[in-house]
Amino acid sequence: MRIGELARRTGITERALRYYEEQGLLRPERRPSGYRVYGDADVAAVRRIRILLAAGLSTAQITQVLPCMLDDDGLLAPLCPELVSALVEHRAKIDEAIDELAATRANLDVIISAEARPT
């Protein structure tokens, strides 16, 4: 199938699909015309990519992580133990980000509650 059909079947824009290829996440074949040709397996591949992106992984990390992931019809499970620890570390990063945002929100609250009263 060409990019248009893959886009329809995955709900991902053609733009994003081409971007995934640039990042090495997909390696579609090329017709002599230059058109990309994807296989049925790519539909599942895109879903896996979306799951990993939604988990906050960068495209570079996804490229390395995908090879040691088990895809039990939609449910991704980390195989390599190194990957598990890497994901746990990623989770810690998220916790840090949450803390920083909470601090930022607290600073904003101080400003909001200090609203000037009419004189």
Added chain:
DNA sequence: ATTCTAACA
């Protein structure tokens, strides 16, 4: 009608 690359009021 579709897809491709490259580029950005």
Added chain:
DNA sequence: TGTTAGTA
């Protein structure tokens, strides 16, 4: 990422 221009 959207979008658009100019092609094949």
